[in-house]
Amino acid sequence: MLNAALRASTSPSWSDRANAGRQLAAHADVPEVAEVLLRLLQDGHDTAVTQETAEALLRRRDLRGLRLVLVAFAGADVDTVDHLGDAILNVCLQSDEDQEYFEGLATVLASAAEPDEAARTEAAHLLREWNPRLA
Template sequence: MPTSMTGLRAALDRASSPSSSQRVRAGRDLAPFTGVPAAAVALPVLLLDIADTRVTRRTAEALARVGTVAAVRLIALALAEADDSHADWIQTGVHDVLSGPQSVPDIAGACARLVRDEDAAVREGAREILEWTDDAGP
């Protein structure tokens, strides 16, 4: 994860790399920086990566691990634009976090806030993610 502006810039550069492994790394490294406008622009592009759905899955996973309202909002927005394949891989990435052995952030709580968002696409995406959290229950 980048800890400096130089590291953040490098992660942003990787987001547009022709190498899918570099884009996967960018998604992971940028996920904690959803409050940085450049990262908030790059992350949805990675979620909807046109060349490799592994980038989609790993970016969704990274954002779900962050689990903040801002991170989950980006996932919800991407769902509004996602084709069926990308939506499935976004769901898989979120499910990887929800079903993993580690403690997970309160994604359901973030969704509960986002279902009242002013943006209809965010509300719809949050409802869908909320269903995923129910499906991943014990």
Template sequence: MEFSDDQGLGTAIRNAYSPAWSARAAAGRHLAKSRAIDEVAEVLHRLLLDPQDTAVTWETAEALLGRKDAMGLRLVLLARSYAAEQATAEEIQAALDCNPDWMTTEGADRLIKHLRDLAMDEDAGVRDEARRILGRLRPR
């Protein structure tokens, strides 16, 4: 994944509050690529739990998982643990279940490593989600 140089970060943050779902989804994709992900984590969390359109949830989750790092996965797991709306929870779960990177040996190994690390996370929701997924996976 190519990270953004954070140009347009302010615009993306403003677009995260747009009434247009497509602008919010684009903001989620842009912010997910940010090198300053810690600084925009709260906005990404809100986009993952977008109450108006699950397309925003899907696009943001896909972009975060596309980072192929523990932080992107952590944000998706955290949102999954908070998802109260069934459609939102299902959209996040579908992004987790259908990530094509995890169909490769390298990608699956990376996922398992990240999940094992996140199973010890300080946040109970992240820990529980990581452990739930690990429990569904069969060890090699």
């Protein structure tokens, strides 16, 4: 299944790429898969691929998924940023409990211990957006 999803990630069909993003999100801890996921998060041909992949990663409810989405934010164009933001809204902000949980993850990513500067910066921005008193 993993090899089939990796092949589908380069398909000309947006629905195949979106499906690949959903499937590959479960394997985000594999470095080669993480690279493919970042490409799908910034899909230049269809923002549905971006949003589907981001939502699948966020549904993992872990640092790796949120980190990948935030790193994609750092290098994304305006349209892609909108869809990444929609994915965060759709998954992270559905309830107070969800927001509190993802704030906890973002706090970890915003800390000096986070080695990825893009993730650290975007996590800090997200926390300020969710909680303006932190600004």
